[in-house]
Amino acid sequence: MGRENDFSRLELNLGGCLSNYSYFRGLLKESTKLLVLVKANAYGHGAVEFASMMQRFGADYLAVALPVEGIELRNSGISLPVLVLTAGTDFFPEIIDNRLEPGIPNLAALKALDAKLRERGIKDYPVHIKIDSGMHRLGFMEDELPELIEFLQGCTTVRVQSVYSHLAAAEDPSEDEFTLGQIGYFQRCAKAIEDALGYHPLWHILNSAGIERFADYQFDMVRLGIGIYGISALPSVRLTPVASLKVKILQIKHLKPQDGTIGYGRWGKIAPGGTTIATIPAGYADGLDRHLGRGAASFSIGGHRAPTIGNICMDMCMLDVTGLDVKVGDTVTIFGDDPRVEELAEILGTIPYEILTSIPHRIERVVVR
Numbered sequence: 315m316g317r318e319n320d321f322s323r324l325e326l327n328l329g330g331c332l333s334n335y336s337y338f339r340g341l342l343k344e345s346t347k348l349l350v351l352v353k354a355n356a357y358g359h360g361a362v363e364f365a366s367m368m369q370r371f372g373a374d375y376l377a378v379a380l381p382v383e384g385i386e387l388r389n390s391g392i393s394l395p396v397l398v399l400t401a402g403t404d405f406f407p408e409i410i411d412n413r414l415e416p417g418i419p420n421l422a423a424l425k426a427l428d429a430k431l432r433e434r435g436i437k438d439y440p441v442h443i444k445i446d447s448g449m450h451r452l453g454f455m456e457d458e459l460p461e462l463i464e465f466l467q468g469c470t471t472v473r474v475q476s477v478y479s480h481l482a483a484a485e486d487p488s489e490d491e492f493t494l495g496q497i498g499y500f501q502r503c504a505k506a507i508e509d510a511l512g513y514h515p516l517w518h519i520l521n522s523a524g525i526e527r528f529a530d531y532q533f534d535m536v537r538l539g540i541g542i543y544g545i546s547a548l549p550s551v552r553l554t555p556v557a558s559l560k561v562k563i564l565q566i567k568h569l570k571p572q573d574g575t576i577g578y579g580r581w582g583k584i585a586p587g588g589t590t591i592a593t594i595p596a597g598y599a600d601g602l603d604r605h606l607g608r609g610a611a612s613f614s615i616g617g618h619r620a621p622t623i624g625n626i627c628m629d630m631c632m633l634d635v636t637g638l639d640v641k642v643g644d645t646v647t648i649f650g651d652d653p654r655v656e657e658l659a660e661i662l663g664t665i666p667y668e669i670l671t672s673i674p675h676r677i678e679r680v681v682v683r
Contacts, residue, residue, distance in 0.1 A: 321562035322595050324673055325650070326359055326681045328367065330554030334542050335371050337553065341525055347516065347535035349375035349397065350542055353383060357543050358601070358670035359557050360679030362390040367681070368542075369394050377537060381405040384414040397442055397476075400452075406430040410439070415475060419444040419452035421462060424472070431471035440475035445503045447479040447496040447519070456503055463510040476516035476535065477504040485523035485547040493524075497531050523547035545656070545666050557670065558650025559601075559677070563592045563615075563642050566635070575624070576632055581608055582624025590636045592620065594646050597629040601672035602648065603662055607631060611661055614647040615640055 339348060350373045351357070356364035365376055365387050377397040378384045384396045385408060401409060401416035403426040409416050410430065418424045418441050431439050443462070446453030454462055466474065479500040483489035497519060504517045517533035522541030525532070526548050541547075544555040569576070569584050569591065576582025576591060592615070596602050607626035612619040613633060620633040620640075633646070649655040655666045662669070 321564070322600065322676075323560055323678045323680050324359070325558045325560060326363060326367075326679060327554065327556050327558065328681050328683050330544065331364075331367055331542065331556045332371060334544055334553050334556065335368075335373075335538075337551075338522070338525055338536075338538050338541055341529050342532055342536065346532045347374035347518075349373070349377055349518065349535055349537045351377045351537060351539040352387070353377060353379035353399065354671045355383075355675070357540065357667060358673040359543060361386060362392070363679045363681055365390075365392045365394070375535065381409050381412075381414065384409070385412050388412040388414070395440075399444075403427075410434065410436070415440045415442060417442045417444050417452075417478075419446075420454065421458070421465060424462070424465060424469075428469055428471045437470050438473040439471060441472045442476045442478055443474055443507060443515075445477060445479040445500055447481075447499040447503070448492065449480050449482045449496075451480075453479065454503070456499065456506075459503060459506050463507060466507075467510060474507065474511060474515040476518060477507050478516075478518045478537075479503075481519060481521055481524050481528075484521055484527060487527075493528065497528070526551070540667060543670065555650055555654055557655070557673075559596070559648040559673065560650070561594045561596045561646050561648065563640060563644045563646060564595055564630070565593045566640065566642060567591050567593075577624025578627060579625055582632060585636065588636075589623070589634060590638075591623060591632045592635045592640055592644075592646070593630055593632050595630055596648060597627045597631055599628045600674060600677060601669065602626055602631060603658075603669070603672070605662055606658065609634075611658055612653070614650075614652045615644055619653075620646070 350368045352361045352365045355361045375395050379400045384398050396414050398414050399417045403423050406427050444453035484493050500519050516535045518535040520536040522539050525536050544553045546553045569589050571584050598604050604626045607622045609621045612621040620635045623632050623634040659666045
């Protein structure tokens with residue numbers, strides 16, 4: 315790790331993560347399997363670090379978006395089954411070599427995988443059939459099932475490990491009729507596949523919001539994503555933020571009005587009585603959106619909030635610490651318990667996912683107890 319990690323880190327709260335895991339596990343029947351999503355570098359938290367925690371906690375499955383993400387987990391010693399949600403068709407040899415389990419959204423992908431497996435003489439390779447129940451990104455529509463079933467019935471290279479779909483608006487009560495329609499559609503499709511195969515693959519459709527709001531439809535497995543990282547779909551539930559982005563103050567300046575302005579574009583204005591600023595090593599290259607600058611957001615130092623001042627730079631930004639007792643080396647929390655990432659997302663008019671997944675690899679992930 316580089317020297318910048320001496321003063322910039324994303325802390326992963328092991329206890330908080332376990333608390334969130336236990337909350338969702340408690341909403342499920344004992345027999346229901348739990349899949350945890352660690353795609354996009356575990357939603358920015360660090361895929362290897364997070365997958366290791368999930369393996370320790372007893373998760374049944376992991377899921378990633380891309381083959382390269384699954385390969386990273388295997389190279390790091392993760393042994394849990396790994397579903398590749400967006401397997402494509404170009405990386406089936408690597409998927410097979412690393413014993414990853416591809417999601418299959420269409421017949422072309424299934425046929426391409428079948429060809430690679432036949433070349434190697436492999437039978438009963440685990441695959442996951444994706445149903446498009448209304449999200450309309452990837453997956454088989456109901457009228458495409460006869461052709462899929464016909465192919466599967468004559469195919470010995472694969473075994474359907476699961477049939478799954480994805481809810482589009484499970485967090486929104488005003489869309490519950492649509493969500494229940496998706497679930498019903500999925501049930502029809504999954505049953506048609508199961509009846510034709512003569513065995514029972516795992517069924518799963520619930521995401522984090524679905525687990526909280528539609529637990530009656532947990533079927534055989536659920537997929538836990540943003541919830542494990544500390545974001546609930548229920549206003550009454552306050553989960554523990556797992557990630558805290560922390561940096562240390564690099565320099566403090568006491569500026570007088572005659573010193574001019576602060577930062578690019580001269581957007582930082584010095585108060586008539588003078589302004590004290592703290593410069594910290596976090597900028598838009600560290601996931602700190604420029605729209606959080608110019609006082610739009612404030613971060614925590616020693617239990618006090620300090621607003622941004624001036625424009626956020628690529629690798630740094632400045633905080634107005636006038637009147638605060640701070641010094642070089644003090645820790646600044648950009649998000650965590652205070653402020654929470656939801657607060658920054660609200661300022662930006664976005665969702666916490668976008669902020670979390672914007673934290674680059676150059677920020678060290680550190681598991682803390």
